[in-house]
Amino acid sequence: MNSTPHGDDHAPHLREHPTPARPVRAVGSAAMPSTVRLADEFFYLAHDDQTGRSRLFESATAYGLAAALLAELYGEGRVTFEGRRLRVINTVPPKDWLQHLVLDRLVAEPRHTETRTWLAYFATAAYHQVATRMWQLGLLRQQQVGRLWRQRTVYVPADMNTAAWSWARLSFQLRNHQRLNAFDVALAGLAMHTQLDPILLDGTPVAVRAFLRQQVEQAPPPLRDLLADLGAVVGSAVLSHRTT
Amino acid sequence: MSHSKPDTVSAVLARGRLGIPSVVFFVIAAAAPLTVVAGGATTGYAVTGVTGIPVSYLLVAAVLALFAVGYVAMSRRIVNAGAFYTYVTRGLGRPAGVGAAMVALLAYNAMQIGLYGGAGAVTAQFLNDRYGVGLTWWSCALAVWAVVAVLGVARIDLNGRVLAVVLVAECVVALTFDAIMVTHPADGTVSFDTLAPSHVFAAGIGAALVTAITGFVGFEGTVVFSEETKDPRRTIARATYIAVAVTGLLYGLSAWAMSVATGPDRIVAAARADGTDLIFNLVSPYLADSIVTVARVLFITSLFAALLSFHHTVARYLFALGRERVLPAVFGRTSRRTGAPKVGSLVQSGLAFAVLVGYAVAGADPIVHLFFWVTVTGGLGVLILMTVTSAAVIGFFARSTHTEGPWRSLIAPGLATVALGGILTVTLREFATLLGVAPDSPLRWTFPAAYAAVALLGIAWALVLRTTNPDVYAAVGLGADRDTGPRLAPDTVRQPA
Numbered sequence: 001m002n003s004t005p006h007g008d009d010h011a012p013h014l015r016e017h018p019t020p021a022r023p024v025r026a027v028g029s030a031a032m033p034s035t036v037r038l039a040d041e042f043f044y045l046a047h048d049d050q051t052g053r054s055r056l057f058e059s060a061t062a063y064g065l066a067a068a069l070l071a072e073l074y075g076e077g078r079v080t081f082e083g084r085r086l087r088v089i090n091t092v093p094p095k096d097w098l099q100h101l102v103l104d105r106l107v108a109e110p111r112h113t114e115t116r117t118w119l120a121y122f123a124t125a126a127y128h129q130v131a132t133r134m135w136q137l138g139l140l141r142q143q144q145v146g147r148l149w150r151q152r153t154v155y156v157p158a159d160m161n162t163a164a165w166s167w168a169r170l171s172f173q174l175r176n177h178q179r180l181n182a183f184d185v186a187l188a189g190l191a192m193h194t195q196l197d198p199i200l201l202d203g204t205p206v207a208v209r210a211f212l213r214q215q216v217e218q219a220p221p222p223l224r225d226l227l228a229d230l231g232a233v234v235g236s237a238v239l240s241h242r243t244t
Numbered sequence: 245m246s247h248s249k250p251d252t253v254s255a256v257l258a259r260g261r262l263g264i265p266s267v268v269f270f271v272i273a274a275a276a277p278l279t280v281v282a283g284g285a286t287t288g289y290a291v292t293g294v295t296g297i298p299v300s301y302l303l304v305a306a307v308l309a310l311f312a313v314g315y316v317a318m319s320r321r322i323v324n325a326g327a328f329y330t331y332v333t334r335g336l337g338r339p340a341g342v343g344a345a346m347v348a349l350l351a352y353n354a355m356q357i358g359l360y361g362g363a364g365a366v367t368a369q370f371l372n373d374r375y376g377v378g379l380t381w382w383s384c385a386l387a388v389w390a391v392v393a394v395l396g397v398a399r400i401d402l403n404g405r406v407l408a409v410v411l412v413a414e415c416v417v418a419l420t421f422d423a424i425m426v427t428h429p430a431d432g433t434v435s436f437d438t439l440a441p442s443h444v445f446a447a448g449i450g451a452a453l454v455t456a457i458t459g460f461v462g463f464e465g466t467v468v469f470s471e472e473t474k475d476p477r478r479t480i481a482r483a484t485y486i487a488v489a490v491t492g493l494l495y496g497l498s499a500w501a502m503s504v505a506t507g508p509d510r511i512v513a514a515a516r517a518d519g520t521d522l523i524f525n526l527v528s529p530y531l532a533d534s535i536v537t538v539a540r541v542l543f544i545t546s547l548f549a550a551l552l553s554f555h556h557t558v559a560r561y562l563f564a565l566g567r568e569r570v571l572p573a574v575f576g577r578t579s580r581r582t583g584a585p586k587v588g589s590l591v592q593s594g595l596a597f598a599v600l601v602g603y604a605v606a607g608a609d610p611i612v613h614l615f616f617w618v619t620v621t622g623g624l625g626v627l628i629l630m631t632v633t634s635a636a637v638i639g640f641f642a643r644s645t646h647t648e649g650p651w652r653s654l655i656a657p658g659l660a661t662v663a664l665g666g667i668l669t670v671t672l673r674e675f676a677t678l679l680g681v682a683p684d685s686p687l688r689w690t691f692p693a694a695y696a697a698v699a700l701l702g703i704a705w706a707l708v709l710r711t712t713n714p715d716v717y718a719a720v721g722l723g724a725d726r727d728t729g730p731r732l733a734p735d736t737v738r739q740p741a
Binding site for chain 1: 252253256257399401469472560563576577578580581724726727728729
């Protein structure tokens with residue numbers, strides 16, 4: 001496997017991460033994505049590459065996607081995280097409609113600054129929003145499942161190889177103790193703080209887990225603040241769980 | 245920017261929040277009223293030989309309401325704190341906090357494992373009577389154990405609506421039974437003897453009081469839901485008081501009604517003869533068989549609900565302590581698919597299995613030696629925790645700048661500390677009565693000494709962490725918030741060393 005598909009991509013920033021230089025089967029008439037976004041990659045990580053079934057419990061997936069969307073805005077230089085708070089630093093709308101939507105909410109509700117509050121807020125819709133964005137780009141297709149009276153839509157990856165790529169890349173690099181680039185540090189951090197890391201580390205020695213931890217600690221301080229809040233909301237979701 | 249715009253963030257987050265009834269249902273269902281009425285009160289009469297059980301329930305309800313004043317006031321300032329040891333950490337310092345955590349682990353495990361004795365014996369008896377099979381208590385207990393273990397790792401709690409229906413049914417059954425028993429008194433006259441306050445000063449009252457406290461364990465869980473309620477300031481406080489009042493009255497009334505039906509002087513003998521069947525036997529002459537059968541099934545389901553609830557409590561404690569690295573970090577891991585605190589759940593189930601097998605092999609009595617002894621020992625642990633937590637509330641408010649009046653920050657918690665400490669003292673003095681063993685039996689010290697041992701172990705471990713691992717020490721009591729630090733509500737607090 002080509003472990004460094006991005007060649008000389010050493011830009012220490014999260015934006016504009018190029019797609020793997022491999023043929024990807026296009027579905028429908030949607031245009032192919034020119035960049036890969038953090039939330040999309042996390043969505044792939046958190047779901048089975050073939051069936052689209054969830055690999056992670058629902059609340060953790062939702063918080064992970066919400067954090068990924070905020071991390072995208074951080075990567076675009078629109079927001080930053082200072083301790084437990086989020087601050088908008090640039091209100092220029094991003095090109096991506098979902099990033100635009102998220103930033104718009106942050107700007108419209110300046111009275112809420114706690115990162116945790118925003119994670120909880122975006123988590124309520126993040127799954128649907130990220131899935132819609134990916135669907136519009138042809139990365140996912142919709143499938144109706146369930147009986148007549150309980151039909152619902154699930155999103156299945158359009159291309160298994162694209163879907164498996166983030167997992168394969170992270171897993172391979174971690175197993176071989178290769179340094180992760182900035183984008184993958186953020187993605188690995190999201191996985192680690194949503195307790196999704198076992199899928200990356202399955203069957204690896206303890207040293208690999210330590211390497212993952214050490215790589216994630218390389219993340220810039222604002223991103224580490226975001227990840228700490230993500231870990232806390234996922235943890236309290238575990239603690240306050242009840243079946244409704 | 246204008247603040248007159250609608251706050252859509254708060255509006256979205258408020259969806260699906262809990263109101264007072266939901267919180268009350270969750271915690272009362274965990275306390276399992278029919279388990280207490282049919283199992284706890286009758287076995288309490290039988291084992292302790294004390295007739296003052298009804299007045300004990302009422303007295304304990306009053307003391308717990310007093311305790312709740314400071315407890316709820318403090319819960320408003322510690323966001324996301326569902327565990328006693330968090331309060332102790334903030335109020336009395338980290339070593340005391342870790343000690344309290346260890347006491348809590350032992351106490352909730354004891355509550356849960358002891359309930360298996362009741363569940364096993366009651367289920368076996370029900371099936372044997374009805375279908376003429378010869379099941380042993382431990383085979384039924386292990387079957388229930390297997391279900392709880394599976395639901396535990398699958399993170400399946402009982403559905404809120406199911407719980408509500410079952411809970412209402414339990415209360416209706418208990419009240420119906422009470423009405424029948426009170427209208428059919430033993431000697432033709434309704435005697436209020438077992439409600440006489442004079443019992444409070446009688447011998448053996450400590451045993452009766454801790455039996456009563458055991459029945460209330462679970463009410464402290466209201467604060468777990470504080471972040472999920474519509475109005476945390478009022479919902480939690482009211483739900484707590486309602487839960488204490490409703491359960492207190494129900495328990496007191498039911499225990500008293502039983503004594504009316506048998507006659508106060510014969511209640512102990514009757515309870516010893518009939519055991520957990522007593523309440524059903526007392527009403528069966530006046531009710532259709534089918535209704536009594538439904539009541540027996542509800543007794544079993546209430547035991548099950550309590551088992552599952554305490555199982556989740558223990559698993560969450562282990563998870564929180566694992567997150568803090570006070571226990572090995574592996575306890576902080578969750579099941580990827582279900583989000584269950586997997587390791588904590590499996591360890592609790594493993595421990596319960598070992599105890600059940602031990603009891604089965606030893607041939608001990610499931611009701612007296614497992615259900616009663618072990619759950620009241622759990623109740624003793626929770627009593628210790630509540631006493632220490634009350635003191636911690638005073639410590640917390642003394643150290644923080646706050647806007648609470650002296651009643652909530654000092655007087656009520658102070659009175660609660662004294663009252664709970666008093667109950668604790670008489671309980672320890674009368675532990676032999678509580679267990680129904682000879683006063684010189686070593687058992688009377690074994691159970692309480694276990695708490696002293698784990699508390700000292702916890703304190704020692706905290707001191708070791710302070711020197712060897714300051715990061716972990718700093719995070720004690722933070723649970724899932726270990727990486728973000730405590731989230732304090734408006735008032736600021738200095739953390740004790």
